[in-house]
Amino acid sequence: MPDEDRLLVIVEDDDRFAATLTRSFERRGYTVVSLAGLAPLEALLAERTPTYAVVDLKLNGESGLACVKALHDHDPGILTVVLTGYASIATAVEAIKLGACHYLAKPANTDDIEAAFSKAEGDVDVTLDGRPTSIKTLEWERIHQTLVETDFNISETARRLGMHRRTLARKLDKQQVK
Template sequence: MHEAPFLVVDDDPVFCRILERSLKRQEFDVMVAATAEEALRLARQRPPEYATLDLKLEESSGLRLLPELLSISPACRIVILTGYSSITTAVEAIKLGAVNYLCKPVEVAEVLHALDAQEGNPDAEIADNPPSVNRLTWEHIQRVLQDNEGNISATARSLGMHRRTLQRKLQKRPVRQ
């Protein structure tokens, strides 16, 4: 697994530096991109064997980038990383070809484990309580936002709320389970 090309796509420069440094210590050949366009350019130059994609990029999303990256490097093992997790985006990431989906903050060891996992875990923890109403609301907003391809105005209209109200809700961290 050493010297393998590893693409990190995230618009948080501090997170990128930390992840890049840690991956280089593991002897990966790390490429870092802050945008989807930059990621695709780097992938065309040197197709990655591994990648982490931030779900929420400045101008795009990891979900949109995922199939494009796999078309360049079909065997690439990709993990989606996000601070805005939802069941909807997790399911879509896996359907689109990600091998795993992790919530930030995340340790490098967790990322590497997620990339190497070949099978699902039948012993995964099952929550004792159903999600809260606030969590369900957050996930519904994320689903409608995805259905509207990230368009805030269209999503606000679909949800019957003011665009600024929706923007405020989206700026907040997701509600814990």
């Protein structure tokens, strides 16, 4: 039986993925509300306060970071996990600074997300990787930092990076995690 103390909001514009997550979390006893963007989230927050949230980083034409901020501004105690197919250090840092408790690259399943809710405090024993950052990783992080700065506007990002829009689109297609 669903528990109102375990209210989970899913902000995801992919209907099939949202439906799959909804069914899976409902089977685990969560009360789930699935939304597709910031406006419906703000309407929900006017009436209810979720305990948990799962937010896709890139929503149809808007950034999920605005949703993370809205959730945190409403109640800093909401455990918010950001999911993305466009993982980068820049977006992870912004998500955490705006109030997310965790950041996961897609594909992520219900087990991964539920585990992320319980790791909200962080882990001081996490293994530190001593490898130097590669040029490709630095390029990828710079691209994503600029994408965040431009609210995921590909044309403006390409202009700021001094590259052709199609070149940027090809790079994003190659690196996208599905």
